[in-house]
Amino acid sequence: MTEHYEEADESANRVLSNRKVLGFVMGYWLRRPWLLAGTLVTTLAGIGFDLALPWASGRLVDAVAAGPSSQDLAWGAWGLFVGVYLVGSLMRNLAPRFWIPLAARNMREITEEGFGKVQSFSADWHGDNFSGATVRKLSRAMWGYDEVSDAVVMWLGPALAVLLGLSVMMILRWPLVGLFSLATVVFYIASNIFLTTTFARPLNLKSVGLDSRIGGAISDSIASNATVRGFGAEDRESTRIAGVTALWSTAVQRTWTRFTDIWLVQNLLLVLLQAGLTGLLLRLWARGEATAGDVAFGVTSFMLMSGYLRNIGDNIRMLQKGLDDVEDVARYLTLAPQVADAPGAPAFAGDLGEVVFDHATFGYKSAQQTLYRDFSLTIAPGERIALVGPTGSGKSTFVKLVQRLYDLDSGRILIDGQDVAKVTQGSLRRAIAVVPQDPALFHRTIGENISYARPGATADEIELAARRARAHDFITKLPKGYETLVGERGVKLSGGERQRVAIARAFLADAPILVLDEATSSLDVETEREVQAAMEELMVGRTTIVIAHRLSTIRGADRILVFENGQVIEEGRHAELVKRGGAYARLHAVTMGVG
Incomplete structure (x- = not known):
């Protein structure tokens, strides 16, 4: 069987240009102009003193060359030389004292905003992407921003200013020497940029993609650890991960080798600069057109320029790596959410729980056929509705559309007279409490998991919700009670305990609409009885939508809707539907082991 690691996110194949990613980073710099200005002013001042260093060095050598009779002049030149460097x-x-708070705040914001953007993407997007790979991209972007920013502002900018400044100073005094210096610097920088973007970047992008794939593959395996151990497949998973890391290792070795090849070209160009700069000045000295101090100026200039040029080479590579690391999040922020709030959308305001499907048409993007076609249905406030039917008939989609996890192709859905597409998604979903078949809890305390429905809830309100959900007794028997950590996805609790925590959360939400997604299907008989009693209390006074596979759990429903291919083919109460002898009666016979 072929292993699949690639993400299905189509936008992942679209690579942003370096210019666009750099523009994205610069947008964060401009958010704090005073800190940026402080960084630039102090950096430029430092550059000015760097440019003065070869001149101060030349004055010192000329003063020393004049002999002991010029001690005062020599000591003065020495003081100037030391002072300039100091x-x-x-x-x-x-400069970093301005730059550090700017960088730290921007790194925080790029992570927060990237995370916020990812949260706004649709259920399809999250279903198509490894969560571990997404986490890797978000965290890598933060450090990629740091690399890009340091490379451009703290290194490349100052280096270019110093190199151009020294070249101009030499052109004004020795035109041939200065032009040679300038030509070498320009060729050095241009060749670096060309080789990095065309020779190294394609492989670096592949390495970055494989790095994300490692995160996704490891996360997928760790999240399914119980399944791995249940099948004794630890060695198989280790082999699977080794296959991904081997691909990354091969790619990254090729990437690093190409960067090393570029480094060799840089060093050869530095030898050329050293030989040409000092050789030309030595020639001028031999002809009596330059002093010993001028030669010292050239030697000091080369040492300064070679240091900056090496930094330029290293930082061009660092810049490219940082741009590639930031690129994913920069691209995320260019994508429009698949389900977005309308401009100026108000908050949902309603507590009756009437649900109306008005000529709704909807189909999944990956499906060949439309699921719902001109579908209309009304659920009265406080009504208990059960949805039954075979897998793929549209039951779960019905609930997802009520929550607006997807947008309709046409038609509308109204709750308490408000179009769900015209109110904010967050306020809408807070009005709908969902108890899923397999509740996934956060790796936080039981108290925090219950209060997730209402963060400002008091300890007494949390306990009351737990009591109503028949959860208080088992919680108090735990070593830390409500402060007990439940483990990732709640693995430290049994299925029945997780269900009761989820029901307590729904009690605390106190939403007008309640969705029960076969919340007792995987429980033993005794636990099911306790959970069912808690759910009966929870349903009182609320519009309730029950997704049912076990028909014994919905006999008391006000109305049962039998779905087939996105259409309601039968509806009514349990007894009348059984008596009718149609699709529901056949489902009932199968589940009861009759016929």
């Missing part, structure tokens, strides 16, 4: 060092140290 003040330049202080300026370079001052």
